[in-house]
Amino acid sequence: MDAPHPLDGHPRTRGQFLQPLRGTLSIAEEIGFKHHALIVTDEWGERTRQAYPYLGDLLLYLENDQGLPYAINWTVKDTLQAFNERRARMPKTLVQRQKDREHARLRGCLERLYYASAGIRTIEVAKDQIPAAVEANLDLLFNIHGLPVSLDPILLEDFCAAVQDAVRAGDPLNFLAIRFGRRWGSTSHFIAKIYQEIWQRRVIVDFNKPILIDHPLNTDGPDLLVQFSSLFEGFQG
Structure with a gap:
């Protein structure tokens, strides 16, 4: 049975036809995959066989350059090898290895075709x-980005502007946080705000090198979203 597109009903897709x-x-029948099933007992004690509800890992909702929403399905494992063989370790x-590899291939094919039917690309991560x-x-x-920072908004604006100046000058940011903390208190909040500025991409750094605020930040490396842009690309056209 078909199901609505995940973006069906989104305000920005109003008036568009979205493939279900x-x-x-x-x-599964088309590709020769044995679809798992469950035995479900209803409130009257009747037992029926129902299709197993396959679940994906992460369904991302993104916005393209034109401001239009689109979705991407991420299927996530610890290693790339794990996509090619069930219970690989x-x-x-x-014989069992061949069976598990074929199962993994067909299971992956099922997931890709399922989302592709609605124009959603599946990416292995x-x-x-x-x-x-x-x-x-x-x-x-990630552990810091959501921490509440209870500082005056105007003070935070001044601090963030000083952070930008320090980054451009190649100065370590911890001294800036300490200086503001000595004057206004809550040094830890100023330190958290530095990391939040990086998380929110107001300060662009090279994620391929350790982020150490007691050293000048590395700003010459690739933008992380450019480096991993292939993980966020939908179907073309």
Whole structure:
């Protein structure tokens, strides 16, 4: 059974025809994949066989250069190899390995065709694709980006302007946070604001090198969203 496009009803898609998502049962039959099923007991005790509800990992809702929304499906694993074989780390016979590889191939095909039926691209994302420094920097910023900063808005504007000046001058930012903290208190809030400025892309840094605010920030490397732009590209046309 078809399902509405995930963006159906979005204010910016009003008046557009969005292709629905095809049912996984029909796709599985087409590609020769054994669709899993569940036995469900209803409130009257009747047991019925129903299709297993396959779930994706991350469905991203993005906006293109024209301001139009689009969706991308990320399927996520720890290694790229894991996309090619189910239970890849388990010891198994050659026959079982071949079965698990075929299962992984068809399972991936089912997911790609399911989302492609609605014009949604599926992208494989693996942890071992991400450089260790990038991962560490993102972990650091993610843990801080949502912290409340209880400082006067005008004071924060002055501080953020000073941050920009310090970055351009190649000065470490920790001294700036300490100086503001000594005068206004809440040094930790000023430090958090530095990391939040980086997270919100008001300060662009090279994520391939450690983000250390007691050193000059590395600003000459690639923009992270440019470096990984292929992970956010939808179908062309």
